[in-house]
Amino acid sequence: MSGISGEVLYNYAITYGIKILGAIVIFIIGKWVANFLTKMMKKIMEKSKVEPTLSTFLGDMIFIFLMVLVILAALSTLGIKMTSFVAIVGAATLAIGMALQKNLSNIGAGVVIMLFRPFKVGDFVEIGGVAGSVEKISLFNTNLVTPDNRLIIVPNSNVIGNNITNYSAKDIRRIDLTIGIGYDDDIKLAKETLENIIREDERILKDPAPTIAVSELGDSSVNFAVRPWVKGKDYWNVYFDLLEKIKLTFDEKGIGIPYPQMDVHIKK
Numbered sequence: 001m002s003g004i005s006g007e008v009l010y011n012y013a014i015t016y017g018i019k020i021l022g023a024i025v026i027f028i029i030g031k032w033v034a035n036f037l038t039k040m041m042k043k044i045m046e047k048s049k050v051e052p053t054l055s056t057f058l059g060d061m062i063f064i065f066l067m068v069l070v071i072l073a074a075l076s077t078l079g080i081k082m083t084s085f086v087a088i089v090g091a092a093t094l095a096i097g098m099a100l101q102k103n104l105s106n107i108g109a110g111v112v113i114m115l116f117r118p119f120k121v122g123d124f125v126e127i128g129g130v131a132g133s134v135e136k137i138s139l140f141n142t143n144l145v146t147p148d149n150r151l152i153i154v155p156n157s158n159v160i161g162n163n164i165t166n167y168s169a170k171d172i173r174r175i176d177l178t179i180g181i182g183y184d185d186d187i188k189l190a191k192e193t194l195e196n197i198i199r200e201d202e203r204i205l206k207d208p209a210p211t212i213a214v215s216e217l218g219d220s221s222v223n224f225a226v227r228p229w230v231k232g233k234d235y236w237n238v239y240f241d242l243l244e245k246i247k248l249t250f251d252e253k254g255i256g257i258p259y260p261q262m263d264v265h266i267k268k
Helices: 002-047 052-077 082-099 101-116 156-160 187-200 232-253
Strands: 124-127 130-137 141-145 151-155 164-166 172-174 177-181 211-217 222-227 229-231
Touching (some): 002 052, 101 130, 124 141, 151 156, 172 232, 187 222, 229 232
Antiparallel strands (some): 211 222
16 A cells, blocks of 8 residues: 555656646746847837837736736646636736726826827927926826926826827917007008018018918907917017017007006096
């Protein structure tokens, strides 16, 4: 009996020893292959100029996926039935997904932002009524810094779910000004003055040509549409300088800029 038991034990040891050794070999080789493929994919994404945050995230996801396959293959070599194991893993994954549904939607939106690049770090954008310069794009949030230096953290799902206005997407922008003069003022003189102001500013582009035209006969003013084109980086400086220059020059030439007034009549 002891001889038979020893022989059976020996056979079991040999059989399971080979299986364990095979599982270890599969795990070691599988892990090496997973690392190799992950590094190769990251290099491909870097050459394709994929956002670093996205390439890191995708690389980690690829590695995790490959390692799951490696572990399943190793366990299968040991003779463990995979059907129940896969069912347990699937149920756990579903439960985790339901619990992290909001975070997963932010991650999905973050991947979309990094892939399609509606904006990049440094762009000035408006998202759902919030405007600022893009400071950081992560998988969960997009950080905006407002002109008065406030930090606004916008969940990526809100970014994708709203209209995005990217003011930095184009190299040039048009300044839209409405300048009013009185009905008693000389329209030709006012238009000539505006044309000279625009012509003298070297930051204003010649092509596309600026537009200066009467746009409206208002209730108390004749309104000019003044629309010069500038480089994006010069937009606000030119905007503010034009307003100041127009007011000072109109004052010098005696051209009035109407403003609301109220006449009060007192009966004795």
